[in-house]
Amino acid sequence: MAWFRGDCHTHSARSSGGELTPAQVVAAAREFGLDFLAATEHGTDENFADWAATGFPVLRGRENITPDGHWLDIEGRLRVVAHPHAPYPGGTFTLPPDGFDLVEVWNGAWRSDVPWQADNEAALAGWLLDPLTRPAVGDSDIHRAGQIGVAHTVVRADRCTPGAILDGLAAGRSWITDSASTELTFEARRGDHVAQIGDTLPPGDGEPELTVDVRGVPGARVELHRTDAYALVEVRHPDGRMAALTNAIRLSETRG
Structure with a gap:
């Protein structure tokens, strides 16, 4: 891919x-x-x-x-x-x-x-x-x-x-x-499982670990939108204009 x-x-x-x-x-x-x-x-x-x-x-x-x-x-x-x-x-x-x-x-x-x-x-x-x-x-x-x-x-x-x-x-x-020079990686991990944008994280014990890496946006302001069902990221320029926006990673609920 x-x-x-x-x-x-x-x-x-x-x-x-x-x-x-x-x-x-x-x-x-x-x-x-x-x-x-x-x-x-x-x-x-x-x-x-x-x-x-x-x-x-x-x-x-x-x-x-x-x-x-x-x-x-x-x-x-x-x-x-x-x-x-x-x-x-x-x-x-x-x-x-x-x-x-x-x-x-x-x-x-x-x-x-x-x-x-x-x-x-x-x-x-x-x-x-x-x-x-x-x-x-x-x-x-x-x-x-x-x-x-x-x-x-x-x-x-x-x-x-x-x-x-x-x-x-x-x-x-x-x-x-808004720029070809912007690079973004957003992942969710739980144990050995890794989900990228558009994926569903398989269920398991423990809270998922979310990681974001943004490059090419000087002074980037990163905001994580997180619920029990999903997580997504928006990245703003210092003046408030949008620099990058992801679709969601679906998060499976933790079950005991």
């Missing part, structure tokens, strides 16, 4: 507000240090051949825009709630959550004047109420140059293929960050 960096919410000039060709988006992704993308044009996937022609690993997707919110369809398999609290008409997600697999808790720059990127703290707060139901993802929602990868999702998979990446995302074997 390895970790692959990807941006699962991207647009070219085919989408409203987009200014780049698929080739330009892919070139920026390569330069940033990403391993894969999902092409999610507004309401269509008709130009997917242009994305595939770049030779870069690109998942086929689309962004569905409704009066009750936006959502991403990736490879016809994963349904992702997009920027769920965006403060503009049709931006706030009010559809029934059943049937959606993931939630985008981090869209673009953590702090932004762009309306669809102005809801990250609200999206995070909503997700933290029940982080085990739907894993979190973070994406750039790129429309213009300079936006790729901020944010992006780092996925644990056995290879960088659509099926393996989708498996990792669906299982929550992932964490989110």
